[in-house]
Amino acid sequence: xxxxxxxxxxxxxxxxxxxxxxxxxxxxxIDEIKALFGAGHLTTTNLLGWCAFVLSVHGDxxxxxxxxxxxxxxxxNPSSDGIARLKTVSTSSPxxxxxxxxxxxxxxxxxxxxxx
Numbered sequence: 477x478x479x480x481x482x483x484x485x486x487x488x489x490x491x492x493x494x495x496x497x498x499x500x501x502x503x504x505x506i507d508e509i510k511a512l513f514g515a516g517h518l519t520t521t522n523l524l525g526w527c528a529f530v531l532s533v534h535g536d537x538x539x540x541x542x543x544x545x546x547x548x549x550x551x552x553n554p555s556s557d558g559i560a561r562l563k564t565v566s567t568s569s570p571x572x573x574x575x576x577x578x579x580x581x582x583x584x585x586x587x588x589x590x591x592x
Contacts, residue, residue, distance in 0.1 A: 483512070540564045 487508055493499040500508075531538040544564045545554075 484509070537564070 487500070487505045490498060490500045491502060491505055531541065541562075541564045544562055548558045548561055549555075
């Protein structure tokens, strides 16, 4: 199909492009996918580490999040439906937004000095 609706589709389309200057090889496509996968993995790892740090600094939010997780999942493995029902982490209270925004976009030194 010629209609590429996502990045993988665009890459596949480029492997068959009639313009030789735009065409990529299968190996180039695989390298692009590997790079995207690696970047996504690194980003996710950094985000999870940062979230763990922020929750360790804010024990009250950590306790709220822990309680909510056990209420929704108990001792079962998390599911995507259950994760969508978690409200503490995705709450829209102004205090939480302020705390998360400041903590996420402040330098680590600012946070360690408790200047925010």
